[in-house]
Amino acid sequence: MSLKVLKFGGSSVGSAEAFRRAAAIVSEELPAGGLVVVSALRGTTDRILEACAAAGGGQLPSAREHLVALRDRHRQVASELGLWTEVRPTWTPLLDRLDRLLTGMAMLGEATPRGRDAALAVGETLSAHLAAACFGGAFREVREVLRTDARFGKARPHLAALRTAAAPWREALEAGGLWVTQGFLGITAEGHTTTLGRGGSDTSATLLGEALGAEEVQIWTDVDGVLTADPSLVPGARPIPQMSLGEAEALSAFGAKVLHADSLAPGARAGFRLVVANTLRPGASRTEILPVPPLRPPGAVTSVAYKEGISLLRFPASAGLEPPLKAARSLEEAGALRFGLIASPAGTLLAVRPETPAAAEVLGTLAASGLACESGWAVVALVGEGLRADPLAALRHLAALGPEPVGGLLTGSSTVSIAFLVPESRLGDLIPRLHDRCVDGQPPLRIPERQKTG
Structure with missing residues (x-):
């Protein structure tokens, strides 16, 4: 079967209604199974970073206030989806771990890059467990396969190790499994959690697509694909139906927020189709980023x-x-x-x-x-x-x-x-x-x- 990877960013899983929309998209796009990659709930990463900063500054009570707000927000979304009872057993140890990490930072008086990555992993994992329950899939831990170096906060993948580790995933997904995993995270050879830095969730989705031999990777966000200009300056800007990897890389370098250069490199190597679409308007226009450049008139600007x-x-x-x-x-x-x-x-x-x-x-x-x-x-x-x-x-x-x-x-x-x-x-x-x-x-x-x- 042809394998698809779908990635949902924080804005696409920011509320109970957003999860329901994402679930409908998964049902439509992956009727025979595939892989879904999700980010932390919108605002969670910033909240955890604020908690780490407070703890590292010796302000443990303030850090725990962030933790309580995080717990309450997640419980509210899960309850609105009718899934609180289902996810609570997996969430409780994750939130307890985050509490221990913050306590350790406060004792040391420092939030190290390694400690921050371990804390941020909690947010991604909470979201992935909820998404698995909502989408009717099985949660799989991305750190089983996404091997990286030890540059905490901006880790780089070990591609050969990733491909080897992903082989069992590929076999299961080709047999029709529907799996949900975290974005943004990796693991070192020594077993330490890392994060991939800016654009990390998109990058992890395309890295997994490359390792799994996917035919298509879809990035679901809050815009109708890649636009011809910033709509805040050009109200008439419109989605670009198809574009080349070269065009996408140039736009990423020069300001297009919907794309990040690191997420494009796997497509260049593997040759899969990369699609950018809008969770809020799944039937609207979308952009396909193709390994073979589409035809353009000489001199045409995209x-x-x-x-x-x-x-x-x-x-x-x-x-x-x-x-x-x-x-x-x-x-x-x-x-x-x-x-x-x-x-x-x-x-x-x-x-x-x-x-x-x-x-x-x-x-x-x-x-x-x-x-x-x-x-x-x-x-x-x-x-x-x-x-x-x-x-x-x-x-x-x-x-x-x-x-x-x-x-x-x-x-x-x-x-x-x-x-x-x-x-x-x-x-x-x-x-x-x-x-x-x-x-x-x-x-x-x-x-x-x-x-x-x-």
Whole structure:
């Protein structure tokens, strides 16, 4: 049989009604069985992190207040589903474990990355047990198979070990089993729980899809697939019916929140179809991300993406390359995202987005040293397979916009995108104009007959 993996994020399992909608989708999509991956209930991960921070700061009573709120919330959802009696025996030891972990953090006066990962695993596991009961499936512990390194908080998978461990799962699922497991979690060779970091639940779903030889992995979220632009700036943005992995990777890099680069790599390796769909509107449009690029007219742009909060560091030509490279390394190690490093005879430009307090502190130190540092910038990207056939089309689109204050072009290694820097203040006007010219002004995206799927 062809195997499917379905993943439901926190917004798709955030309430009793959300669980019921997800159960209907599972019944429709997996009549002959398959694997379901679920995140923690919406807000649970943040609540556990707040509890860990309080416990690590020696405030155990405050940490336990978070625990009580977490317990009450889960009990309410389970009771509304009529499943409290069924899940209570599995939930009680999990919540007791979380209490012990918080107590240990308070005694040590520290919430270590390893301790936080162990605590976060409780939230994912509570949700998976409830989902198994709601969907009529069997719970399976993802840590049976998802082997990782020991980088707690941002673990990376051991692919060969994962494939080997997943073989019994594949046999059972192909025989018609319906299993529910956790997202976001892994385990080291020594048996310690890890988490996969940002986008971890999507990543675990696609990793499992790769290891199990799945034909399709579906990511169920709260939007109608991947859109042609941010609908908060472009109300007319619409779902993209089909897109290539290259387009998806570029959009992920340049701000599309529905996708994360780590979740796309397994599809590139294994060649399965990745689908993004809306739990709230299961019959609405959805996006298929295909290993074989769909046909696009030369120069066609599929989507306009952007990312705010960019800071620019300008190094004089006399500094050479070592100082900007050293700054880039320090910022990335502290948690910044690097969007560009442009070297020219006139000097070097480093474009970064500080994602963590530590990265912001490093950036402040560099600015205090006398380095020219500018905040308030954004990166904007035009993305489309059509640019592969006509890469100069993007420059023609930009030229038609007139005297925009462009801070630099960021071409990178991708042949399906071109990005540039603009002041954040220009986004409200620029993104709609780009979408109107580059997306709405092009022929409609079409699904070739040879690529339509049933």
